Amino acid sequence: xxxxEILLQQVINGVSLGAMxxxxxxxxxxxxxxxxxxxxxxxxxxxxxxxxxxxxxxxMGFTGQSHVLYGLPLTAMLVFVLCVTMVAxxxxxxxxxxxxxxxxxxxxxxxxMITTIGLSYILFNVILLGAGADTKNYSNPMPNIRWxxxxxxxxxxxxxxxxxxxxxxxxxxxxxxxxxxGKAMQATAQDQEAARMVGVDVDRVVIITxxxxxxxAGAAGxxxxxxxxxTNFGIGYTAGLRAFTAAVLGGIGNIPGxxxxxxxxxxxxSLGGQYLAVRWTDVIIFSILVLVLVFRPTGxxxxxxxxxx
Amino acid sequence: xxxxxxxQTQSQRRPPLLEFNDVNTYYGxxxxxxxxxxxxxxxxxxxxxxxxxxxxxxxxxxxxGIVRPKSGVVTYAGKPIDRxxxxxxxxxxxxxxxxxxxxxxxxxxxxxxxxxxxxxxxxDEIEADKxxxxxxxxxxxxxxxxxAGTLSGGEQQMVAMGRALMxxxxxxxxxxxxxxxxxxxxxxxxDIIQAINKxxxxxxxxxxxxxxALSIADYGYVLQTGEVVLQGSAQSLRDNEMVQQxxxxxxxxx
Numbered sequence: 346x347x348x349x350e351i352l353l354q355q356v357i358n359g360v361s362l363g364a365m366x367x368x369x370x371x372x373x374x375x376x377x378x379x380x381x382x383x384x385x386x387x388x389x390x391x392x393x394x395x396x397x398x399x400x401x402x403x404x405m406g407f408t409g410q411s412h413v414l415y416g417l418p419l420t421a422m423l424v425f426v427l428c429v430t431m432v433a434x435x436x437x438x439x440x441x442x443x444x445x446x447x448x449x450x451x452x453x454x455x456x457x458m459i460t461t462i463g464l465s466y467i468l469f470n471v472i473l474l475g476a477g478a479d480t481k482n483y484s485n486p487m488p489n490i491r492w493x494x495x496x497x498x499x500x501x502x503x504x505x506x507x508x509x510x511x512x513x514x515x516x517x518x519x520x521x522x523x524x525x526x527g528k529a530m531q532a533t534a535q536d537q538e539a540a541r542m543v544g545v546d547v548d549r550v551v552i553i554t555x556x557x558x559x560x561x562a563g564a565a566g567x568x569x570x571x572x573x574x575x576t577n578f579g580i581g582y583t584a585g586l587r588a589f590t591a592a593v594l595g596g597i598g599n600i601p602g603x604x605x606x607x608x609x610x611x612x613x614x615s616l617g618g619q620y621l622a623v624r625w626t627d628v629i630i631f632s633i634l635v636l637v638l639v640f641r642p643t644g645x646x647x648x649x650x651x652x653x654x
Numbered sequence: 655x656x657x658x659x660x661x662q663t664q665s666q667r668r669p670p671l672l673e674f675n676d677v678n679t680y681y682g683x684x685x686x687x688x689x690x691x692x693x694x695x696x697x698x699x700x701x702x703x704x705x706x707x708x709x710x711x712x713x714x715x716x717x718x719g720i721v722r723p724k725s726g727v728v729t730y731a732g733k734p735i736d737r738x739x740x741x742x743x744x745x746x747x748x749x750x751x752x753x754x755x756x757x758x759x760x761x762x763x764x765x766x767x768x769x770x771x772x773x774x775x776x777x778d779e780i781e782a783d784k785x786x787x788x789x790x791x792x793x794x795x796x797x798x799x800x801x802a803g804t805l806s807g808g809e810q811q812m813v814a815m816g817r818a819l820m821x822x823x824x825x826x827x828x829x830x831x832x833x834x835x836x837x838x839x840x841x842x843x844x845d846i847i848q849a850i851n852k853x854x855x856x857x858x859x860x861x862x863x864x865x866x867a868l869s870i871a872d873y874g875y876v877l878q879t880g881e882v883v884l885q886g887s888a889q890s891l892r893d894n895e896m897v898q899q900x901x902x903x904x905x906x907x908x
Contacts, residue, residue, distance in 0.1 A: 525772070532758050532769050539756035542718060543817065544744035544773035 346496040354497040355615040361503050361572060363611025364510035368565040369588035370595065370603035371517065372438075372558030378534040378598035379554045380450065385461040386441055388585025389468035390559045394434040394566025395576040396472055399483055401429050407484040414486040422486060427509065430567050431560035438559020442552050450551075465581075473578045480577040483570040506568050513564055514604055517557070521600060530554060534598065583627075587614065590634040596644025605645060667873065668695030670729070671825055671856050672717065672748075677726030679709075679716050686712045688880040689726065692858075693873075694825065699847070699857040701867040701888070703901055704877035710860040711753060713877070714829045717858070718750055719743050731824070745773040749823035753830045753860075755814040759803030763794060763813050766802050770820030780820070786853075787816040790846055808839040815843075819850065826850065828859040832866060844870055864901035868892050876901075 346354075369391055376384045405422070406412070414422055445464050449457040490501035521527035532540040533550045541547055569584065570576045591610040595602025610630060617629045637644060672694040679687040687709050694700045704710045715721045716728060719740045727734050735743055749770070757766050767787060771780045788795040791812040797805060802813060811831065818826055831847065832840040840863065848870050851857050861867035868874060868888045876884035876897065884894065891897050 528761075528765065528769060529772065531761060532772075535758040535760055536756055538720065539752060539758065540769075541720065541740045542744070542750045542752060542756070543769050543821065544741040545769075546739070546741045 350495040350497045351619060352616075353494055355619045356612065357497065357499050357503060359612035359615035360608060361506055361611065362614055363608035364507050365565045365568045365572065365584070365607075366588045366591045366610050367604045367607025368510055368513060368561045368568065369584060370592040370607045371514070371600065372562045373589055373592040374595070374597055374600060374603040375530075375554050375558045377592070378600075379530065379551055382446070382457050382461070383589070384555075384558075385458070385585075386438075386445075386464040386468065387461075387558065387562055388581035389465045389472075390434050390438055390441075390581075391562040391566045391569070391585060391588075392576070392578065392581035393437060393468055393472060394430050394563030395483075395570045395580060396476060396481075396566075397433045397563065398426050398430040398567040398570055399481060399576060401426050402484045402486070407486055412484070412486050413488045415488055419486060419488070423505070423509070427564055427567055430563040434563030434566070435556040435560035438555040438562070439552050441559075442555040447548070447551075469578060469581065476578065478578060480575050483574045483576055485571055485574055487571065502571060506572060509564065509568065513561060517561070517600070520557075526550070526553060587630055590630055593634055594637050594644055596646040599644065599646045602644055602646035609645075667693070668697050670694065671696040671698075671731060672858065673727075673729040674713075674716075675727040675729065677716060677723045677728060679712055679721055679723045681712075681721070686880050687716065687723070690877070690880070690882050692875055692882070694856055694858045695872070696824075697851070697854065697856055698872040699851050699859065699870055701859045701861055701864075701871040701874045702877055703861065703864050703867065703874060703891075703897070705862075705900075707879070708877045709880040710877060711829060712880075714750065714753075714827055714860055717743075717748065717827055741773065744821055747822070747824035749818040749821040749826055751811075751814045751818045751826065751828040751831060753833065755807075755810045757802040757805075757810055757813055757817070759801065761802055762799050763802055763805070764798040766813055766817050767794075767820050770817035771822075773821065779822070783820055783822055787819055790819070790849060791816055807834045808836065808843075811835060811839070811843060812846075815846065815850075819855075823855060825856045825858060828857065828861075830860060830862060832861060832863045840866060864897065868897075 372387045373384065376382055441464055445460060446457055449460055487502040487505065492499045521530060529540065529545045529550050532543070532545055533547055537547055569580060587610055588607065591606035592603045593606070594609060595604070595606025613629060613633065614626050618626050621629065670693050672692070674690055674692040676689045676691060677687055678685065678689055690713070692700070702710055702713060712721060716723055719735070719738060723736060728736050730743070730746065730748065758769060761769070767784060771783065774780055793809060794812050794816050797809060802810065805813065828847070831843050835843060844866050847857060847859070859867060859871070868891055871888040874885065874888050874891045875882050876891070884891065884896065886894070
């Protein structure tokens with residue numbers, strides 16, 4: 346492989362990872378933006394999402410790599426699996442907020458955050474005990490269509506995953522910028538008490554934020570399974586921490602920042618793995634986390650404009 | 655000497671829109687409002703005077719349901735509202751202009767105004783109210799696309815009042831509308847408050863600038879460490895020796 350081919354291949358890989366991290370980072374950033382809480386349960390909502398999608402596909406009769414779909418059936422199936430998974434993880438996130446975290450809202454200190462860690466472990470162990478510790482082979486109905494650029498390869502599945510991620514992010518952007526509930530979210534993030542005073546039902550905004558963030562984590566779980574062709578109960582930890590780093594890198598609380606941070610972390614992972622060494626990937630990524638926290642705690646994009654007057 | 659409400663002044667007042675009946679509010683152990691009674695007549699401007707930590711802001715928060723009274727009843731438009739969440743109170747026509755404005759800093763002026771109409775769905779009427787706000791505050795119209803956090807204090811006050819009006823309130827609750835504004839601006843703000851009142855909105859106003867507040871109010875209350883120590887028509891309060899010394903004199907001395 347020529348050096349440019351290696352670079353191109355790693356950029357393709359990095360963008361794929363980045364698309365997934367970005368979806369996952371959005372959930373962290375949205376929840377933090379609204380109630381200044383780092384939701385560590387988010388890691389394992391992502392993991393649960395990858396299992397739900399796997400089970401849905403199994404129920405539909407897809408096992409292993411043997412069933413390949415094309416065109417409309419493929420589209421319909423992916424949309425269906427995504428929708429079911431996203432609704433399921435969204436409801437899971439909403440339940441966690443309602444019954445796990447709402448009572449702790451307004452409690453100062455670390456109690457709510459520690460609770461999210463506990464909830465994360467519950468999800469982790471439920472899947473471990475219910476589905477077993479072995480790595481599951483993921484059914485994958487995507488055809489092996491590929492384009493070659495020299496020795497660099499772009500698979501159809503990568504294009505599809507980029508597309509899914511892009512559509513979801515655009516939909517989120519539209520929702521937050523243009524809809525009434527989106528405006529209520531922005532208002533709540535900027536000044537919760539003022540939002541209440543103009544008649545925003547803050548409890549509703551918070552639970553919907555958890556729903557959306559968790560639904561996006563579910564989508565990221567589907568992407569993980571379809572990209573790597575496997576899942577297991579432990580995938581939430583590594584991907585979750587990287588996505589969290591992406592959210593901090595982009596500026597925690599900042600939605601475009603999470604998208605940018607996600608893609609950057611994906612690229613850093615793939616390029617760092619190529620040009621330094623795979624075993625240094627985590628060192629690089631978490632060094633970035635530390636450096637950002639020390640030198641630019643507001644992240645790359647930070648707050649878009651002046652803070653509270 | 656506290657002067658009690660003379661019967662003839664009370665009967666001359668309009669029917670009540672908002673009433674506090676023996677309201678006690680606590681922050682934890684701290685007894686902030688101690689059995690207070692207020693009454694805002696329909697169409698009136700009522701001002702609440704008092705120094706720091708007298709319970710003025712807590713009164714506002716009690717009206718809006720941000721804090722709940724431990725005992726006593728808050729009645730609005732003939733119905734007790736103590737159990738209602740803030741959003742429902744806004745829907746029923748209570749709109750706040752909070753202390754320090756509390757605009758959404760990273761939203762544009764236009765978006766801030768639109769947030770004021772959050773509980774409404776009557777699109778045409780909302781547009782009409784926007785025009786009404788632009789009529790009252792021409793400056794706001796010039797700044798529509800600017801982020802609210804970048805406005806001057808006076809401009810922010812105008813946007814905050816405009817935002818509150820977008821809810822088409824029956825009762826406007828203003829917390830320190832003159833705070834941090836230049837004297838010229840203060841006068842302008844009070845003129846506009848009067849104009850808003852003439853368009854049919856009742857106003858309950860907490861204010862340190864007693865001189866200005868009493869010049870436009872119909873009725874006033876003086877609050878001291880959580881208790882109403884004095885009440886009466888704005889004229890009677892201006893003539894009252896204690897008010898002159900504690901509030902008006904202070905203004906003159908500045």
